[in-house]
Amino acid sequence: MTSPTPPAEPTYADRVYRSPGGIAGGALLLALGLWLAGDAIVRGHGSAPWLALAGLLCGVPLVFAFTVRPAVFANDDRMRVRNPFRTITLPWAAVADVRAGYSSEVFDQGGTKYQLWSIPVSLRQRKKAARAQGRASSTASDDEPRTAAADRTIRELRELAERGAGRDGAQGSVSVRWAYEVIAPAVAGAVLLVVLLSVT
Incomplete structure (x- = not known):
């Protein structure tokens, strides 16, 4: 049986x-x-x-x-970055970091950087979120911390990368298609x- x-x-x-x-x-x-x-x-x-x-x-x-x-597609196993002239597929195990400074970027394990064109960073939104967070902390509010849209998206992608890196389907190398x-x-x-x- x-x-x-x-x-x-x-x-x-x-x-x-x-x-x-x-x-x-x-x-x-x-x-x-x-x-x-x-x-x-x-x-x-x-x-x-x-x-x-x-x-x-x-x-x-x-x-x-x-x-x-430009678009970023993400699931449990990988992220696919569609930029103006290239499409980059990164299994989560190949992702070293996802961050947003003056632009949104993903780094592979070899240190190669790929920009995320579809997730623009707005310094104006960041300042607005910081002011709102400052007001909330001064009034001892228990509201959800406010962050700029790009920073929220980067945080989601980082969490997906951390959760998915050990999955069997998330293994492999980075592929780039023009x-x-x-x-x-x-x-x-x-x-x-x-x-x-x-x-x-």
Whole structure:
């Protein structure tokens, strides 16, 4: 008689950390760029429509890369950092530290630093949280200590790293993949733009 197989550990969906301000700003820039380029394509004369198309081909991927694309995905086994031009996957056992100074960063066991573009550090938010914490301590309040959004996120990621480092699924090395789907059209658009400008 075979012994029953132990139940698998439950898996949970990734926690996703993104910058709402970055996404909103990116959407606004993309809408503005599309409107201006669309007007040049429809009403422009000579090489203006082609220049607008080349500008779109170069500009849209770059705006998307720096505003909408950045995200951090974290689960029990690893974190995946999606930056403008690279995606870095770090199993928790490979993470040495996660910290936020003037920017949010993760360090692997070899000391290599990767920035977390989707978790911007706001010094203004930190000062505001420190003032609120000072007021709360002066009134002997038992409220939850207030911290800036980036610092709360970094604390969550650090806790996930500490809890997950010993898991079997959290072992392995860091992998880096370049975002050619962003780089290739941006480079093609830039080359086309240079060629068009040189012949006009």
